[in-house]
Amino acid sequence: xKKILVAASMFMSLVYQVSYGQTxxxxxxNNGSTLEIPVNTIDSVTYSTISSNLVNSxxxxxxxxxxxxxxxxxxxxxxxxxxxxxMKGDTMTFSKFKYxxxxxxxxxxxxxxxxxxxxxHLVDLAKPESLNLSFKDLPAxxxxxxxxxxxxxxxRNVSGAQTGALSTTNxxxxxxxxxxIMLKAEGTYKDNNADKxxxxxxxxxxxxxxxxxxxxxxxEGATALTVTKDQTSTVGVEVNPGLLWHSAPSVKxxxxxxxxxxxxxxxxxxxxxxxxxxxxxxxxxxxxxx
Amino acid sequence: MRIIPLLLILxxxxxxxxxxxxxxxxxxxxxxxxxxxxxxxxxxxxxxxxNFSNNPLTQKxxxxxRFLFYDPILSLDSxxxxxxxxxxxxxxxxxxxxxxxxxxxxxxxxxxxxxxxLAWSTSFMWDGGVNHIEVQPLxxxxxxxELGETxxxxxEKLNKNVFYKKKFKEAFGVETITDQxxxxxxxxxxxMLISSNAKYDQVxxxxxxxxxxxxQGYELFxxxxxxxxxxxxxxxxxxxxxxxESKFKDIGREKVTQDPADxxxxxxxxxxxxxxxxxxxxxxRLFNLEQVLAFKSNGIQDSPTLDIxxxxxxxxxxxxxxxxxxxxxxxxxxxxxxxxxxxxxxNQQ
Numbered sequence: 001x002k003k004i005l006v007a008a009s010m011f012m013s014l015v016y017q018v019s020y021g022q023t024x025x026x027x028x029x030n031n032g033s034t035l036e037i038p039v040n041t042i043d044s045v046t047y048s049t050i051s052s053n054l055v056n057s058x059x060x061x062x063x064x065x066x067x068x069x070x071x072x073x074x075x076x077x078x079x080x081x082x083x084x085x086x087m088k089g090d091t092m093t094f095s096k097f098k099y100x101x102x103x104x105x106x107x108x109x110x111x112x113x114x115x116x117x118x119x120x121h122l123v124d125l126a127k128p129e130s131l132n133l134s135f136k137d138l139p140a141x142x143x144x145x146x147x148x149x150x151x152x153x154x155x156r157n158v159s160g161a162q163t164g165a166l167s168t169t170n171x172x173x174x175x176x177x178x179x180x181i182m183l184k185a186e187g188t189y190k191d192n193n194a195d196k197x198x199x200x201x202x203x204x205x206x207x208x209x210x211x212x213x214x215x216x217x218x219x220e221g222a223t224a225l226t227v228t229k230d231q232t233s234t235v236g237v238e239v240n241p242g243l244l245w246h247s248a249p250s251v252k253x254x255x256x257x258x259x260x261x262x263x264x265x266x267x268x269x270x271x272x273x274x275x276x277x278x279x280x281x282x283x284x285x286x287x288x289x290x
Numbered sequence: 291m292r293i294i295p296l297l298l299i300l301x302x303x304x305x306x307x308x309x310x311x312x313x314x315x316x317x318x319x320x321x322x323x324x325x326x327x328x329x330x331x332x333x334x335x336x337x338x339x340x341n342f343s344n345n346p347l348t349q350k351x352x353x354x355x356r357f358l359f360y361d362p363i364l365s366l367d368s369x370x371x372x373x374x375x376x377x378x379x380x381x382x383x384x385x386x387x388x389x390x391x392x393x394x395x396x397x398x399x400x401x402x403x404x405x406x407x408l409a410w411s412t413s414f415m416w417d418g419g420v421n422h423i424e425v426q427p428l429x430x431x432x433x434x435x436e437l438g439e440t441x442x443x444x445x446e447k448l449n450k451n452v453f454y455k456k457k458f459k460e461a462f463g464v465e466t467i468t469d470q471x472x473x474x475x476x477x478x479x480x481x482m483l484i485s486s487n488a489k490y491d492q493v494x495x496x497x498x499x500x501x502x503x504x505x506q507g508y509e510l511f512x513x514x515x516x517x518x519x520x521x522x523x524x525x526x527x528x529x530x531x532x533x534x535e536s537k538f539k540d541i542g543r544e545k546v547t548q549d550p551a552d553x554x555x556x557x558x559x560x561x562x563x564x565x566x567x568x569x570x571x572x573x574x575r576l577f578n579l580e581q582v583l584a585f586k587s588n589g590i591q592d593s594p595t596l597d598i599x600x601x602x603x604x605x606x607x608x609x610x611x612x613x614x615x616x617x618x619x620x621x622x623x624x625x626x627x628x629x630x631x632x633x634x635x636x637n638q639q
Contacts, residue, residue, distance in 0.1 A: 161473035168425075171442070175420070176429055178420050178425055
């Protein structure tokens with residue numbers, strides 16, 4: 001007979017089921033795995049928890065994204081508004097700008113994680129509501145960092161039809177070469193006063209073409225993040241898509257990317273990891289916490 | 291003892307997970323008489339690649355997929371359905387035309403493949419660009435030369451359709467039709483298009499015998515063809531340049547991989563029901579099996595990516611070619627092309 005210790009630090013949830021005349025206890029763990037234990041083999045269950053205050057009082061986090069084009073000149077990036085790239089000098093007007101943020105986890109001061117369930121967010125500059133990433137019912141306490149991914153993890157690229165942010169109705173999927181468009185930027189640019197089109201569809205989830213990037217956003221000092229019971233803590237984050245052209249050539253030289261490959265990778269990751277997806281300092285900067 | 295788990299539920303409420311999973315788990319009782327609808331793996335077949343893990347197979351899901359497969363509502367102008375280019379009597383390939391016609395009479399660039407034993411297929415399309423059976427329909431649905439739709443428009447159309455609102459609710463319990471459920475329904479139908487009852491299968495099961503000429507063809511087939519057209523599915527799902535040309539109008543797999551080593555390579559097609567699926571090759575250029583065997587024997591065009599097994603052609607005599615063709619016709623499965631389960635449903639709306 002087994003004795004089972006269920007530690008709260010594992011963030012488990014429990015269900016039970018009856019099938020084929022056998023009662024099982026089913027333990028869903030946050031890492032996606034499931035334990036099934038026949039109930040008649042269980043003597044007793046002990047549930048230990050770190051702090052009942054911690055789990056009983058819950059609050060929310062809102063990550064508010066504001067998009068700039070370049071770090072120094074503070075141009076707001078918005079649909080239909082011409083911006084000038086500070087390094088390349090290109091004048092660009094975006095008609096579409098969309099990208100995925102996924103697999104969000106918050107780490108608290110004790111080193112424990114709160115993990116969002118179905119964690120796929122499509123940020124779309126044309127949809128103001130998509131610029132606030134809302135996370136509800138986190139245990140109150142201090143959080144030191146958010147871990148997240150730019151793009152869509154490889155598993156969801158090879159597992160058939162998806163829904164929600166990953167729905168193909170969002171026009172972020174390549175049908176002819178299965179896989180998500182992780183970032184889509186379209187619009188026009190000035191070339192000797194003529195308006196020309198640009199279209200950058202960046203993707204690639206495996207092998208040499210992989211651009212899916214895991215990142216960390218740190219909350220410390222003036223931007224320390226505390227979740228308070230029944231309150232929403234708002235984190236202001238400045239996003240700088242200008243970094244797409246940190247290493248990639250001027251839009252006058254390359255104005256279209258429509259599949260995974262070296263060009264998409266250069267744009268997303270950049271030389272030495274200085275591109276938009278990978279830049280550790282300047283692509284997503286925590287500016288304020290309220 | 292059984293009360294303990296109930297008490298455990300209380301602990302869930304103290305868990306700090308965002309959404310604690312408290313929903314009851316139900317598992318269909320496969321032994322029940324009311325649920326006899328299941329995927330049956332034919333004897334001698336390997337395990338299928340598609341296992342319905344995120345898309346539990348049900349009779350209602352299959353029937354919905356069947357309705358959708360035959361319904362031109364899926365095309366931009368309601369003129370073309372899946373069935374237009376994948377007809378049952380032709381082994382779910384096109385009506386014996388090299389290139390298929392989509393909306394407004396637009397022509398596709400490749401021959402419509404036969405939809406046979408797709409649950410075992412590891413990739414889709416001639417170039418293998420699609421990695422999962424559920425997302426395969428996105429290509430024909432959204433190609434401007436085929437059904438010409440957008441997924442957003444298609445979902446909107448279906449949600450306005452009383453018949454499909456009801457059918458999706460019955461099949462998936464949903465009030466709103468999503469692209470995911472549409473693709474799940476289609477996958478339930480297409481993955482069940484199983485052909486495993488040809489004379490070849492009867493012979494393998496010891497229920498009948500090949501004629502001497504069929505046997506001769508089978509022996510030759512095993513030596514000359516089975517390396518790529520591997521039994522029992524009659525494909526190894528690899529990509530190969532079969533020597534159709536030395537300068538390529540269609541670069542094939544290279545379009546997907548961007549690798550020049552894949553130039554002119556296409557997926558090895560199954561040979562099951564090959565008698566019904568003419569014309570042949572990725573562009574439908576060869577109209578009968580005699581032409582195919584003659585080409586494989588002494589019409590191979592050399593190029594850097596030509597498959598090694600075809601370097602010198604298959605060098606088959608006329609009699610040998612004839613014997614192989616006689617054998618290939620033992621892969622014709624009349625129960626497959628006449629199975630009423632796969633036929634166009636009646637009383638659609």
